[in-house]
Amino acid sequence: PELEALLGPDAGEQVVAALARRLPGPLAVHTLQPRERLVFLLGGQLLYHRGAAPDEHIEPLLLGELRRDLADVDVVALPTVDGGSEQQWMLFELCYADYRPQVLVLGIPASEAAEVVEGQPRSSPEVVTAVVERAQRWCRENNCELVLLADARLSEALLTALRSAGADLALVEVTPNATPMEFARQLAAAVAGLLE
DSSP states (O other): OHHHHHHOTTOTTHHHHHHHTOEEOSSOEEOOOOOSEEEEEESOHHHHBOSSSGGGBHHHHHHHHHTTTOTTEEEEEOOOSSOOHHHHHHHIIIIIGGGOOSEEEEEEOTTTTOEEETTEESOOHHHHHHHHHHHHHHHHHTTOEEEEEEOTTOOHHHHHHHHHHTTTSEEEEOOTTOOHHHHHHHHHHHHHHHHO
């Protein structure tokens, strides 16, 4: 149960990948290595994988947008399919904080408050607020910029909590019906200036 809570059900080889600090992406497997600039995406694949093809994933699309001006940037995303904010933060803090990103994107997916057990949602406005506070603290202590990201179909209660908790942070609200490229451009606009 603890591994499922951390890595999601049927995690398979993600257990070994987390121990080795490897992150399988849509186009490459990322490993710990020195980078000038790194953007780390939390939020799960339901948020970032916007279509069937690898080129519809926000990770490579954002990378392409950022590399127009910054050749030495990389983008990685946690591989959890259905990630909630608390699970994503736990996984990052326990297994992947060694990546030391310059920008951390805390994405809140539309499925954040999905029912998981006996009709109980896995999240709430209080959980989102607490995760944002933990991420802010970690970023302050590790010289990292934090960007908040709200999925287009995020519930009003969770969106209000996110806006309130991150009042002094960059907040990207994904436009309804945005194409993967439009999504990546919205995120790039918020992230690019924080990498310079």
